[in-house]
Amino acid sequence: MTLSSRLLRARQTAAASAAAVLLVGCGGGSPLGNPPTIENPTGTTGQKLSFAYFQRCINPILLAQLTIHQNGQTSVNTCASAGCHDNSSGTGGALRVIGGAPDVDLSGDLTSRADEIRAEPIYVSFYSSQGSTVIGSPDSSRLLNKPLVRGTLHGGGLIFESPDDPNAKLLEYWITHPMPAGQDEFGASASNLFEPADVQTGACKTQ
Numbered sequence: 001m002t003l004s005s006r007l008l009r010a011r012q013t014a015a016a017s018a019a020a021v022l023l024v025g026c027g028g029g030s031p032l033g034n035p036p037t038i039e040n041p042t043g044t045t046g047q048k049l050s051f052a053y054f055q056r057c058i059n060p061i062l063l064a065q066l067t068i069h070q071n072g073q074t075s076v077n078t079c080a081s082a083g084c085h086d087n088s089s090g091t092g093g094a095l096r097v098i099g100g101a102p103d104v105d106l107s108g109d110l111t112s113r114a115d116e117i118r119a120e121p122i123y124v125s126f127y128s129s130q131g132s133t134v135i136g137s138p139d140s141s142r143l144l145n146k147p148l149v150r151g152t153l154h155g156g157g158l159i160f161e162s163p164d165d166p167n168a169k170l171l172e173y174w175i176t177h178p179m180p181a182g183q184d185e186f187g188a189s190a191s192n193l194f195e196p197a198d199v200q201t202g203a204c205k206t207q
Contacts, residue, residue: 047178047179047180047181048130048135048184049133049135049174049175049178050179050185050187050193051110051185052106052110052190053193053194054130055104055122056106056194056199057193057204058129058174059122059129061079062079062125064167065077065078066079067159070157071157077156079092079097080098087125087128092155092156095142096125097125101124102121103122104122106200110190111186114184117186130185133175134175135175136178138172138175143175144168148160148163148168172206173205177193
């Protein structure tokens with residue numbers, strides 16, 4: 001083997017090793033993490049997803065210690081971690097989560113406090129999560145497809161092994177049950193997403 005051939009092989013081996021190291025992390029630094037060419041199609045209904053359901057049922061998933069399967073290895077991490085989707089130091093694409101954001105009071109008429117709630121840190125997580133969906137179409141939504149590694153790459157690895165994972169079912173339900181046309185993300189119809197129909201105490205529906 002010539003010197004030039006040996007140098008070329010060494011460079012290829014080093015590049016492959018570097019890519020493998022990047023993929024073991026949560027995926028922000030890798031070019032395979034969140035390809036800019038993969039985009040959600042634009043929604044056309046103008047509807048919003050429920051903020052109350054997000055706070056009660058979706059945000060806990062983003063903060064939970066989840067099992068990650070990647071490159072034959074298993075680890076545990078949160079979506080909100082620094083190397084993943086943390087709003088300040090995350091490198092995992094467009095989804096941004098403020099892990100330490102306190103919940104807001106869900107009592108009373110939320111629409112009357114819309115501006116106040118939109119100024120809260122947790123609203124950043126809501127807004128970014130909603131922006132990673134195609135409202136009404138979970139099969140087209142990055143928020144669900146990425147952790148399932150379904151038709152797209154995810155630098156953070158496989159999070160949900162099946163669409164039947166309980167967390168995946170919560171995400172699917174949220175995406176497929178937008179607020180009725182004419183109601184914003186704080187509309188009173190959000191109570192219908194819980195059983196009993198109470199945004200503060202009801203259990204999160206999944207079907």
